[in-house]
Amino acid sequence: MNHDESRALYDRALSVLAGGVNSSVRATQPYPFFVERGDGAHVIDADGNRYVDYVLGYGPLLYGHDAPEPVQSAVQKHAAAGPMYGAPTEIEVEHAEFVARHVPSVEMLRFVNSGTEATVSAVRLARGVTGRDKIVVMQGGYHGAQESTLVEGGPGNAKPSTPGIPSSFAEHTIPVPFNDEETVREVFEEHGEDIAAVLTEPILANTGIVHPVDGYLEALRDVTEEHGALLIFDEVITGFRVGGLQCAQGKFGVTPDLTTFGKIIGGGFPVGAVGGKAELVEQFTPGGDVFQSGTFSGHPVTMAAGHEYLKYAAENDVYGHVDRLGEKLRSGITDILEDQAPEYTVVGTDSMFKTVFTRHGTAERADACADGCAQVESCPNYDVCPKTGADVSKAETDRWERVFWQEMKDQGVFLTANQFESQFVSYAHTDEDIEETLEAYKRAL
Numbered sequence: 001m002n003h004d005e006s007r008a009l010y011d012r013a014l015s016v017l018a019g020g021v022n023s024s025v026r027a028t029q030p031y032p033f034f035v036e037r038g039d040g041a042h043v044i045d046a047d048g049n050r051y052v053d054y055v056l057g058y059g060p061l062l063y064g065h066d067a068p069e070p071v072q073s074a075v076q077k078h079a080a081a082g083p084m085y086g087a088p089t090e091i092e093v094e095h096a097e098f099v100a101r102h103v104p105s106v107e108m109l110r111f112v113n114s115g116t117e118a119t120v121s122a123v124r125l126a127r128g129v130t131g132r133d134k135i136v137v138m139q140g141g142y143h144g145a146q147e148s149t150l151v152e153g154g155p156g157n158a159k160p161s162t163p164g165i166p167s168s169f170a171e172h173t174i175p176v177p178f179n180d181e182e183t184v185r186e187v188f189e190e191h192g193e194d195i196a197a198v199l200t201e202p203i204l205a206n207t208g209i210v211h212p213v214d215g216y217l218e219a220l221r222d223v224t225e226e227h228g229a230l231l232i233f234d235e236v237i238t239g240f241r242v243g244g245l246q247c248a249q250g251k252f253g254v255t256p257d258l259t260t261f262g263k264i265i266g267g268g269f270p271v272g273a274v275g276g277k278a279e280l281v282e283q284f285t286p287g288g289d290v291f292q293s294g295t296f297s298g299h300p301v302t303m304a305a306g307h308e309y310l311k312y313a314a315e316n317d318v319y320g321h322v323d324r325l326g327e328k329l330r331s332g333i334t335d336i337l338e339d340q341a342p343e344y345t346v347v348g349t350d351s352m353f354k355t356v357f358t359r360h361g362t363a364e365r366a367d368a369c370a371d372g373c374a375q376v377e378s379c380p381n382y383d384v385c386p387k388t389g390a391d392v393s394k395a396e397t398d399r400w401e402r403v404f405w406q407e408m409k410d411q412g413v414f415l416t417a418n419q420f421e422s423q424f425v426s427y428a429h430t431d432e433d434i435e436e437t438l439e440a441y442k443r444a445l
């Protein structure tokens, strides 16, 4: 493949954009390909190379790069009619009504402009309504570029994971291992009166994928209720991706107090949202005292795109299609791994998938399961699926990033360059795309 144009563009970008990109994950090595346009399930780069796209904008593009016609005409209509006003519009109300009708935890929403802004606002709301400062997060979980959750370490020794964040922020954050009920109960025994909320992705999608073991999300629900803390599900990735229109909370049957959204809910445009019980969400200003505001929040073009996205999914077999192809891909890769790389694991559910370049050690696992192990239906290879961020971190990241990812790209398959970030299937993908991708996996592995 020729990449001369991308190289030249990257050279220009490096002079005027920090690291040549506007989101650090995009700076793939040795240089990123620059996209010229999308076409269905494919992207075409500046040199005319074509790739089957499983990055899908890191999750928002449920329909790939060809949004259904009602989405496109709604976007054009609202762009031509404004595009925004600093005054409310009907489409914000319609979109909120739709989300509240379908997502179990949501009675009321506040739309914002990114997943980060959603989790920042949800944490502020939880602290504001409980009058407590501490939040519990999962090791390896990701909630965007925000001060309270960019931490590393464990209970008692959390510290900021990047320069630029005062360590006093981390004093209020308690990271715990995912799927470890005992630790979270101990943390609540010690700090229960100071904990405003547990904030977790229902499935860790940025470090894995790591599935919840049966009973874990229920345990979080119980322990937060027992101590008067809130449970916040970060469904920025899983929202309208896992469990269809009910989201992951519907699939797992656990209803949080607050839910954060992003990605799909904006139909491909910048978005975030905090939803939950009305008595909580109405504590945001102006109804309540917890300050929240945003120039672009509830942007009509975004609201129209998001609303038409979800309406189309309600009226067509969108989730049936993406979930079926997701399953076809996971089981195809599982077969290939058995043959060619039995030390690796396929993870994912619905239309999410990843190949983790490690395997939960079987000896270790046999010990851990001596008294029986919690099972989880959603993980295709439960016995060897990673259970925590630490399990996943044993993966051969270099091999993924420097060899496998590059090899797949050269074969025209665009995966997430980071070993730990989820990949997705869209409504535009076809059986042929999956078959072609499986052939590429065979060759690359």
Ligand code: PMP
Pocket: 058, 114, 115, 116, 117, 119, 142, 143, 144, 145, 201, 205, 206, 234, 235, 236, 237, 262, 263, 271
């Ligand atoms: N939460 C989760 C679970 C995410 O995966 C992400 C981003 N991938 C965010 C929050 C932050 O969203 P954004 O990048 O839109 O700020």
